[in-house]
Structures are given as structure tokens and as C-alpha cells.
Amino acid sequence: MLLKRSRYSTAKIRWKSWFRPWHQVDLLLFILVIALTIFGGIMIRSAELNQGLNDWFWHLVTGGVGLFFALILARIRYENLVQWHWVTYAITNASLIAVMIAGTSAKGAQRWIPIGGFYVQPSEFAKIGVIITLAALLHKHTADKLPNFIRALAVTAVPWLLVFLQPDLATSLVFGAVVLAMLYWANANIGWLIILISPVVAAIVFSIQWPFPISITTDLYLAPLGLIWALTIGLIGWRTLPWRRYGVNFFGPLLINILCGQLGMFAWTHLLKDYQKGRITSFLNPDADPLGIGYQLINSRIAIGAGEIFGWGLNKGPMTQLNFVPEQHTDFIFSAVGEEFGFIGCLLLITLFFFVCMRLLHIAKTAKDNFGSLLAIGVLAMIIFQMSVNIGMTIGLAPVAGIPLPWMSYGRSAMLANFLAIGLVESVANFRHFQKY
Template sequence: MFKEISLKKKKRFFEKKHKINRKIIFSPLLVIPLALVFISSILIKSVQREFLQSDFLNHLFTGLLGYFLAIFISYIPIERIKKYLIPFYFCSLLSLIFIYFFGISIYGAQRWLSLGIFSFQPSEVAKLSTILTLALVLERKSISSIKDLILPFLIVVIPWLLIFFQPDLGTSLVLIVLTFGMLYWSQMPIEWFLILVCCIFTSLFYLISPNLLIVWLPFMGYLAYRSSQKKIIFSMFTLALHSLVIKLTPFIWEFGLKDYQKDRLVLFLDPSRDPLGGGYHLLQSKIAIGSGGLLGTGLLNGKLTNLQFIPEQHTDFIFSALGEELGFLGCILVLFLFFVLIGRLVKVSENARTPFESLIIIGIASTFLFQIIINLFMTIGLGPVTGIPLPFMSYGRTSLLINFICIGLALSTLNRSRSLRNQ
């Protein structure tokens, strides 16, 4: 009798495990990225017509490898990786430092390390390590005073500086945004969040119209005064912070940015000022998207894409190939898939068992959302060229693998939240 009961328990266990496997494999969190990889592989093939010189197979195989890697990670409870996070963080910092001595320089930027048979981009690894380590710190203590912000900012500032001076403006912006997203999710007072975000506007006002600062700085001080018990001290701290941003802005503009980066930040307002130089990418990208019309020219049939009018179209400007060959409806379909993916990630974060897991997933969602928005704005001419890739679609093996690892972490969190509900 006891033997019969144990056999029934084993049967139920295996049936449940098989059911969970099917849920993982057909989860929108995994199916949507894989669909985006297949679509972009065809677009990359269209950009690079010659089979032997095309990266579409590399992109496709990397995506499939990432798919199975995500499934594997989904069975690992995130709590088990906590003890490895600090070493992982310092290893990622070490790889960023190695770039300055042993890095591979492409188009004037030193961002890759070669390990013989393959090369990788440490800044992509640093994004993940920063999310994980920041979640570890924010889980332990809520943000209730200025002192509570010191350690989180130290964790972010070190990789940010190393990445910014590679130079890699795009990834450094991603680090800032994911930090803001995770601080907001950790229930930092909304006024504090606004004060930090508004540092970006302080810098922009200084560059565009310094006279606006006469009104802007007192407003920041007033906002700080209203949002803290230690009103005078916090107001002085806020004014000092924004004054520091004003002092650092010309230094970063002069010494932190390369000439081509300055051109990109300025020329998106009027790319026709330099149609054969800094504005060339933006102009050709808008022409390609516009020529696609409603339905597009068809896969592999884009004239501007086939003739390679847009440099590096398979990486940063893959969305322009999508617009030309699949048209407005194709773009809407892809954006809908991204919308569903981000929505699922936010829902997983809301239902996570622990704050640690929740913070990790919201950091991942913030990263994906910012990259999607900036890349889209860049390709349609509403933003400067920053070199930020489109998740799962832009060619880049390191970025693609890291993105699938992030999906694996989300699936792991989802599995644990489901098992909690089933108990």
C-alpha cells in the first residue's frame, strides 16, 4: 500500500514538472525574444547580402543559445546567486579596466576584449552586474535618508565612469536610467526621485539657455524643502548637487565626449546641416523608414537596405530596415511585442516573492524600455545617435546573450512566484 502511494506521488511530481517545462518553453517572456531574433536575422541577411560575410547566422545561433541558456537559468533560484554577486561585480569592473590596456578599438571606441577565439563587450556584462549588486544593496535597507544613497551611487558611479570614458555614451546612459528605475521601485520618496532625474535637465539648461537656471535652481530648492523633515539641510544639499552638475557639465562636454559624439548630440536637431557627415545616418534612416509605407517593400527587397545606404544598419539602425521592408504595420507589430514583453516583466516584478527578485526584474525592464525608446527615437530622427542597440534585434553577441540571461532571471522569479501560489 505504501509503495503504491509513493508511486502515485512520483507520477504527480513528474506530471507537474512536465507541466512547468511547457509553461517555461511557451512563456511570452521567452517566445517574444526568440521571435524578435528570427525577424532581425532575416533583416540582417537583407542588410548583408553576401552569405559568407553576413552575420545573420551568428545572430540566429547566438539567439538560440541564449534561448536554451534562459531555460537553464529559469530552474536556478535567484536567492542562490547572492553569494556570488560581489565577486561578479568586481570581475566586471576588472574587465572594464582591462579594456584601457588590452581593449580592441573599433571606430575610435575601445569597448571590446579579445579572449582568442571570441571577443566580448565588458560594458554589457557590467550592466547586469550593476543591476544584481544594486538590488542586493537596496534590498537590505530602504532609502529614507541621504546617507542611504551613498552606497547605491558608489556601486553605479564606478562602472559608469569606466564605461563613459571608453567612450560609450549609450551604455553609460542606460546605467543612469536603470538606477533611477530601481531607486523608484525601492520606494524612495518621489520628490527625491524627481530631484535626481532633474539633474539631467539642469545640465541641458546650462548648455542650451543658462538664464533658465535662475528660475530652475530655486524651484529645485523648494522641492527639496517640501520633501524632507530636515528642510534647510536637504535644500542646501539639493542646491549643492545641482551646482556640482553645472560645474561638471562643461568639463564632461569638453573632455568626456569625442568630437563625433558632440556632433551626434547637436545634429539630430538639424541633420541637413551636415548631410554627408554627422547627419548622414539620421537622414538615410528616415528615408528608409518612410519609403516602406504601410506594408513595406517585402523581406529582403528593401532598396536602401540592400544597397547599404545606412552604415552599421545591422547594429544600431536595424529598425530602419524593419520600417523599409515590413512597413508601418511591421513596425507596429514589433513594438506591440516589446510592449507585451515589458508589461510581463513589470507583472513578474510585482508578484516576486522577495524585494531582491523584484528589484532585479524592474532593473531589467527599465534597461529594455529605455533602449527601445532611445533606439526608436534615434532611427526616426527624434533623438541623437547614441549607439544604444535595440534589444534582441540589433546585432551583438554579448548584448544578445546578456539579454537572454536577464530573461532567464525573470523566468526563475516567475517560477518561484507560481510555486508560492500553488502551495
């Protein structure tokens, strides 16, 4: 009897020692992302059921590989990345340059590099590289001082520009969301953040030309709403920026916004082609081109609406099974969930993402240092932005962009990148307190 107890105790000790390197990881976070991955595989299979494809299988395989790497990262001290952040930054930029030189093109963009029979999308992994680099820069020199704020922007500008030139506007927007969130978490002045995004808003506001444009020359317009926006930004600059001599802190932001507004109007009028304008504005009125640009969005909304409260059931959604929604297994997987599981299924899916975000926020708040906290916030911003834009575009609240739904949409590079990001955050959780093995 004593011998049996001794063997049981020894086996128990060995079992515990095997798991000891991960004993402080956030287990719930791992469970949530695994559940999302499995659910994504189920929905991808349903969307492809009548097409003879097996992307659902590769989705789950890639998820398993990603989980393996996430577990490895979780047991490696994340602090080691600080001394390697410039190497990470160099590799990130080199991969983005490589895809522009030797990458393959699809749908007008050059984003993939063929490696061993697989197509790798470096821009997905560049998100993690930017998060690591920014966290390393801001963990000691916080963004409450303008030189540190500008340095962080300058460092981010290089990979952002390389992604934008592919062109991959959707991923470049993800970069923007990540940078804003990390700068905010690093104590940046709110006014500086507003000034940072103001040129983009000015380009949109001036292009609206509401209630009417006042023509000065054939190419120069003063939209009243745009002028109000530019004056507001000028006042914010006057209150928050240090360059007060000659009113530079007021007139600088004001004039930049007016200039960007004019450039936005010029680009809309003379540079963008009709189909590009259509992709940007189709979500406002998809019925204007129901068989062209608006086709995907119209059918996505029909599929989600057809699911009503409880849905048609797995593998039973007419729109999904008859392949009425293009790219449903990738960017529009949420429409399959809405049709086959209804409002309740969509609500449960969003709830899963909510708990993922809450766990990421908890890890950011309980990290032992600024570097770990900033890593978690960067990943949180990446997930929230991608989830919000993806769901928004499937229901007609945002322009159609090539942003996948994390762990749900089919995409091997995106899946691996998301799991690597979770592995980094789990390392932050695992090493919140000093431990010896």
C-alpha cells in the same frame, strides 16, 4: 490494450517530469523574445544580402546559445544570488578594468576583450551585474531612507565610471535608467530622484542660454531658464531632504545645479570637439551636414518613410538593399523594418516589445520577495530604455548613440546579456511559489 495505455501513461509521466523544473516559467515571455530574435535574424540577412556577410547566421546561433543559458538560469533558484552579490560586483568591476588595460579599441573607444577568437564586450554583462548587486542591496534595506539611497548610488558609481571612461556614454546612460527605476521601485522619494538627475538637466539647460545669457565675467553666465531650474530643485530639496540646518537642503541642491550648469557650458565651449557636438545635436538638424554627421540619420528616416504603410516587402527595400544606411544590421536595424514592412511592421515590432515589457512588469508584481521583484524591474528598465533610445534615434527623435535594439540588432555580447537577463527573470517567475522536485 492495457499494456499500450500503460506505456502511454508512463511516457506522459516521463515527459511531464522532464519539463517539471520549468513548469512555472512565463512561457509567453520566452516565445516573445524568441520571435524577436528570429525576426532580427531575418532583417539582418536582408540588410546584408548584397554584402556577402553571414552575421544573420551568427545572430541566430548566439540567440540559441543565449536561450540555452536562459533555460539553465530559469531552473536555478534566483535567491542564491543574494549571498554572491559582492562576488558578482567584484567580477563586474574586474572585467571593466580588464578591458581598459588589455581591451581592443574601435571608433575611439576601448570596449572589447578578445577571448578565443571572439570579441566580448564586458559592459553589456555589467548591466546584469549592476542589477543583481542593486537588487541584493535594496531588497532588505529599501531606498525610503536616505543612507540606503546614497549607499546604492555609491555602489553603482564605480562600474558606471569605469564604463564612462572607456568611453561608452550610451551604456552609462543605460546604467542610469536602471538605477533610477530600481530606486523608484524600492520606495525612494520622488524628490530625491529628481534631485539626482537635476545636475544633468542643469548642464543642458544652462547651455541652451535661453532667452539670453547674463554675463558676469568672461566665464560665468546666468541663463534665466537655468536659474529657474536651479531654484526649483532647491525648493524640492527643501521639501524632501532632512538637512534643514542653515538651509543646506535648499542651498545645497541649488548651488550644485548652478555649478553643474556652469561646468556644462564650459565643457561645451572649451572641451568638446566639433564632431562631438555634432553627434549630440545632429538629430535636431541633420540637414546641416548631409554628407557627414547627418548622413546616417537622413537615410534612416528616408528608408522608414519610403516604407509607407505596408513596406516594399522582404529583401526589396531600395535603401536597405543598396546599403545606403551605415550600420543598418546593428544599431539601425529598425530602419530596415520600416522600409521593408512599413508602418504596420514597425507597429507589430513595437507591440512585441510592449508585451515583453508587460510580462516583465507582471513578474515583478507577482514575485514572492523584494529581491525577485527588483531583478525584474531592473531588466524591464534596461529593455525599455534601450528600445526607446534605439527607435528614437532611427527616426530622429534622439541623438545617435551606440545602443542596440534588444534581440533585433546584431551583437553577440548584447544578445547573450539580454538572454541571461531573461533567464534571471524567468527564475523569479519559476520560483514564485515553493516547489519540490
